[in-house]
Amino acid sequence: MIETDICIIGAGPGGAATALKLDQLGLSSLILDKATFPRDKICGDALSGKVITVLNRIDPGIVDRFVALGEAIDVWGVKFVAPNEKEMDLTFWSKDSNTKDQIPGYVAKRIDFDNFLIDEVKSKERIDLHEGVKIDQYEKVEDGYIISDKSGKFKVKTKILIDSSGAHSSFARKIGGIEMDPRHYAASVRGYYENVTGFEEGNLIELHFIKDFLPGYFWIFPLPNGAANVGVGMLTSVISKRKLNLKERMLEIIEENPKFKERFKNAKLVDGLKGFGLPLGSKKRILSGDNYMLVGDAASLIDPMTGEGIGNAIYSGVIAAERARDCLNENQFSKEYLKAYDQRVYRVMGKELEISTYFQKTLFYPSLFNFIASRTSNNKHLREILSCAFMDIDLRGRMRNPFFWMKLIFNLK
Numbered sequence: 001m002i003e004t005d006i007c008i009i010g011a012g013p014g015g016a017a018t019a020l021k022l023d024q025l026g027l028s029s030l031i032l033d034k035a036t037f038p039r040d041k042i043c044g045d046a047l048s049g050k051v052i053t054v055l056n057r058i059d060p061g062i063v064d065r066f067v068a069l070g071e072a073i074d075v076w077g078v079k080f081v082a083p084n085e086k087e088m089d090l091t092f093w094s095k096d097s098n099t100k101d102q103i104p105g106y107v108a109k110r111i112d113f114d115n116f117l118i119d120e121v122k123s124k125e126r127i128d129l130h131e132g133v134k135i136d137q138y139e140k141v142e143d144g145y146i147i148s149d150k151s152g153k154f155k156v157k158t159k160i161l162i163d164s165s166g167a168h169s170s171f172a173r174k175i176g177g178i179e180m181d182p183r184h185y186a187a188s189v190r191g192y193y194e195n196v197t198g199f200e201e202g203n204l205i206e207l208h209f210i211k212d213f214l215p216g217y218f219w220i221f222p223l224p225n226g227a228a229n230v231g232v233g234m235l236t237s238v239i240s241k242r243k244l245n246l247k248e249r250m251l252e253i254i255e256e257n258p259k260f261k262e263r264f265k266n267a268k269l270v271d272g273l274k275g276f277g278l279p280l281g282s283k284k285r286i287l288s289g290d291n292y293m294l295v296g297d298a299a300s301l302i303d304p305m306t307g308e309g310i311g312n313a314i315y316s317g318v319i320a321a322e323r324a325r326d327c328l329n330e331n332q333f334s335k336e337y338l339k340a341y342d343q344r345v346y347r348v349m350g351k352e353l354e355i356s357t358y359f360q361k362t363l364f365y366p367s368l369f370n371f372i373a374s375r376t377s378n379n380k381h382l383r384e385i386l387s388c389a390f391m392d393i394d395l396r397g398r399m400r401n402p403f404f405w406m407k408l409i410f411n412l413k
């Protein structure tokens, strides 16, 4: 049996960031993944400003090293298309002066991005990575957890367990008590296409809110070499109620909508359509207990409006690493002590998740959504603020105040 102070289950972005942050703090960790990398993860593949900012805080050179690999396309904005087809482009550069003075977001296939993070993990002596190990059993012992694979041959005893094993985490369900709640969970389908046309200058990622498909959305994200990541997402409760087949609906949207039909007329689907779940952060959960913390999708931290979860997975990993350091320094591992982890996660992300939950609710009311989209597309100042917010974490902080939004939308002084 391996004995360690900190063990991380799952080496996706959440787990990898936790290990990298621990390394930056001078702490060793053991990290396990059932997969052997490179491995795919079904995703929209969009890396927002939050991903870039938080990764650069862990290591100022890390994003440059990834971009240098040439596997990511730089994204200079987001196009929202309202049910009334009104388009709202939030760009991170001024089209008038054509200056790109902010940093962009990126779209990169997860097989590449996650493998890059794993290569970073492998380069650190303090991180002990084990691939191809699926953890199935968890036993609480007095001073931590003993976890093992199905055979019981691979066993780890750890003082602190960090679970970042994603949307289907059995630890989060069995020990953390996080049940799948269809009102706070979405299902999504994703396909890789070649030869989709009609992308805007600046490689904008596109979120289309289609009248007949609300409260769901259809996305088209550009990838390097003329490829695109295309998908649909919808709340699970609505899918069950309407008995929807997401794969069929996605193909219908492409074939029946004249705009998409034209853009996809020479497009080829590569490797079929694949589905996966999104545990949304539209409901507050308990994220820690005696000797453990939940990170990323295991903690249900996905933005309910946009489906963005990589940024919060990485950010929660950083917070978990810092709390783990405190635990070891103070020799405190109780759920009372670890509550500070939950408090900090929700202090950082809670308001933003709340705001997104409000916006998600507008998807049930197309005329309200249309109203907000019209207000925004006619208001240059509001568009600029929202654009900056994609990259600027401090501005996202100001956006937590509801008056900030009221002033902007209703143009109050």
Ligand SMILES: Cc1cc2nc3c(=O)[nH]c(=O)nc-3n(C[C@H](O)[C@H](O)[C@H](O)COP(=O)(O)OP(=O)(O)OC[C@H]3O[C@@H](n4cnc5c(N)ncnc54)[C@H](O)[C@@H]3O)c2cc1C
Residues within 6 Å of the ligand: 009, 010, 011, 012, 013, 014, 015, 032, 033, 034, 035, 041, 042, 043, 044, 045, 046, 047, 048, 133, 134, 135, 136, 164, 165, 166, 167, 168, 169, 188, 189, 190, 231, 275, 276, 277, 278, 295, 296, 297, 298, 302, 307, 308, 309, 310, 311, 313
């Ligand atoms: C269709 C779709 C589109 C999305 N689009 C976007 C997007 O464009 N941008 C964005 O930011 N977010 C997007 N998301 C959300 C994003 O994919 C997740 O939020 C993100 O992957 C969470 O990272 P994580 O590290 O918490 O979990 P994961 O990336 O799921 O990693 C979990 C890891 O744990 C491992 N694991 C699981 N169980 C075990 C076990 N028992 N033992 C050992 N290892 C285990 C897995 O192999 C995996 O490597 C999308 C999600 C979906 C489903």
